[in-house]
Amino acid sequence: MTIPTNLPAVILVSGGLDSAVTLALAKAQGYRCYALSVDYGQRHRVELQAARRVVESIGVTAHKIIHLDLDQIGGSALTDMTLAVPVSGITQAIPITYVPARNTLFLSLALGWAEVLTATDLFIGVNAIDYSGYPDCRPEFITAFETLAKVATKAGVEGGQFKVHTPLIQLTKAQIIAQGLQLGVDFSLTLSCYQPSATGEICGQCDACRLRSHGFQQLGLVDPPLSP
Amino acid sequence: MTIPTNLPAVILVSGGLDSAVTLALAKAQGYRCYALSVDYGQRHRVELQAARRVVESIGVTAHKIIHLDLDQIGGSALTDMTLAVPVSGITQAIPITYVPARNTLFLSLALGWAEVLTATDLFIGVNAIDYSGYPDCRPEFITAFETLAKVATKAGVEGGQFKVHTPLIQLTKAQIIAQGLQLGVDFSLTLSCYQPSATGEICGQCDACRLRSHGFQQLGLVDPPLSP
Numbered sequence: 001m002t003i004p005t006n007l008p009a010v011i012l013v014s015g016g017l018d019s020a021v022t023l024a025l026a027k028a029q030g031y032r033c034y035a036l037s038v039d040y041g042q043r044h045r046v047e048l049q050a051a052r053r054v055v056e057s058i059g060v061t062a063h064k065i066i067h068l069d070l071d072q073i074g075g076s077a078l079t080d081m082t083l084a085v086p087v088s089g090i091t092q093a094i095p096i097t098y099v100p101a102r103n104t105l106f107l108s109l110a111l112g113w114a115e116v117l118t119a120t121d122l123f124i125g126v127n128a129i130d131y132s133g134y135p136d137c138r139p140e141f142i143t144a145f146e147t148l149a150k151v152a153t154k155a156g157v158e159g160g161q162f163k164v165h166t167p168l169i170q171l172t173k174a175q176i177i178a179q180g181l182q183l184g185v186d187f188s189l190t191l192s193c194y195q196p197s198a199t200g201e202i203c204g205q206c207d208a209c210r211l212r213s214h215g216f217q218q219l220g221l222v223d224p225p226l227s228p
Numbered sequence: 229m230t231i232p233t234n235l236p237a238v239i240l241v242s243g244g245l246d247s248a249v250t251l252a253l254a255k256a257q258g259y260r261c262y263a264l265s266v267d268y269g270q271r272h273r274v275e276l277q278a279a280r281r282v283v284e285s286i287g288v289t290a291h292k293i294i295h296l297d298l299d300q301i302g303g304s305a306l307t308d309m310t311l312a313v314p315v316s317g318i319t320q321a322i323p324i325t326y327v328p329a330r331n332t333l334f335l336s337l338a339l340g341w342a343e344v345l346t347a348t349d350l351f352i353g354v355n356a357i358d359y360s361g362y363p364d365c366r367p368e369f370i371t372a373f374e375t376l377a378k379v380a381t382k383a384g385v386e387g388g389q390f391k392v393h394t395p396l397i398q399l400t401k402a403q404i405i406a407q408g409l410q411l412g413v414d415f416s417l418t419l420s421c422y423q424p425s426a427t428g429e430i431c432g433q434c435d436a437c438r439l440r441s442h443g444f445q446q447l448g449l450v451d452p453p454l455s456p
Contacts, residue, residue: 019403056372061232067296068295069294069295073294073340094382100307101337101339102340103380104339104340105336108333108336109329112301115328116303116328127407135380135381135384136380141376144378146367150372151368152363152364152372153328153329153363153364154363167429181322207365
């Protein structure tokens with residue numbers, strides 16, 4: 001499982017639980033980790049503070065926070081403050097917290113940075129099991145992005161093959177948490193809530209809070225409160 | 229050729245010649261035009277002033293300028309001011325003015341806005357004839373992006389099919405200019421140079437200047453100076 005060559009990889013880190021475990025996994029596999037976060041006008045912008053602490057705790061070669069004002073586009077309860085975050089439980093439909101083209105943009109940013117670093121490995125903590133049904137978290141999206149990356153870039157045209165690693169995509173939230181604990185991830189540094197207070201107090205009722213809480217419960221564990 | 233239904237479309241507008249003609253074409257085809265420009269830390273940021281004037285001159289329903297700090301990523305003479313813009317003529321190789329993942333990011337932004345507008349038509353003025361060899365200007369890139377858009381979005385998953393229109397992709401620069409003149413595009417509002425002065429004076433030597441100048445020459449026309 002360990003890659004001995006110290007290959008560079010770009011890892012998307014939001015500040016949430018999943019991306020923290022993804023970063024820890026990439027590091028454990030021997031990659032030289034370049035963490036990328038996006039300040040996209042998200043309602044839960046305080047997650048970027050969590051991202052900084054996660055990255056510092058796990059250790060990376062570099063961390064960039066790229067600004068991208070998706071709040072100008074809106075269309076999601078996470079980028080348009082006039083739309084309410086649903087709190088009555090997870091439904092079958094794709095919820096209003098879906099941000100149009102978000103993971104396409106995030107992976108494109110990761111791709112751009114990877115090309116500059118001459119890296120061909122990208123990591124994203126998407127999950128298609130305990131998730132909100134977002135289309136850009138599914139394996140078919142990842143495969144289509146890899147195909148695009150090949151023809152979109154100088155590196156691809158010149159023979160490089162980008163790989164988008166999604167180590168959590170088929171895991172339950174409980175399995176992700178267990179994996180993280182095994183790797184020593186400090187979950188008290190992570191923040192998953194879609195509408196935390198400015199100091200990071202969670203709502204406990206949004207989909208992200210419910211999925212996270214359910215994962216810890218299944219393991220018979222208590223979710224640690226956010227470190228001050 | 230005219231679409232009578234007043235369908236919404238998102239058109240990428242840089243401030244250059246090609247995207248001005250693309251916007252004029254979309255409008256002539258009957259689309260309700262939403263213009264999108266990106267302030268990405270480009271060396272030739274003054275092109276955004278040209279974009280504003282082009283959009284105003286042709287007329288659109290809305291114009292957004294999205295901020296995205298690609299200069300944090302660099303790797304291109306257009307986003308890293310320590311790299312010189314080549315001025316000795318167009319070569320076969322992909323030049324240093326290539327910006328990693330730029331059109332992937334631009335189309336992803338257009339896709340996100342389109343989804344919010346319930347639009348499925350995107351327009352981009354890429355050209356694979358009189359161009360600098362950028363991989364993300366070629367038909368195979370466009371096709372791969374359409375495939376991605378289908379699986380990346382709520383609209384796609386729910387049955388929508390995004391179409392990326394590239395009306396200029398197989399035209400010479402002279403043909404693009406001729407097309408624009410027919411549509412009444414005022415080229416004195418457009419700016420193509422990669423390294424203009426702060427007031428928009430062109431260098432006359434970069435690839436973009438050369439391609440543009442050659443196009444006008446082929447038509448026996450004089451490229452009008454930038455309107456003050």
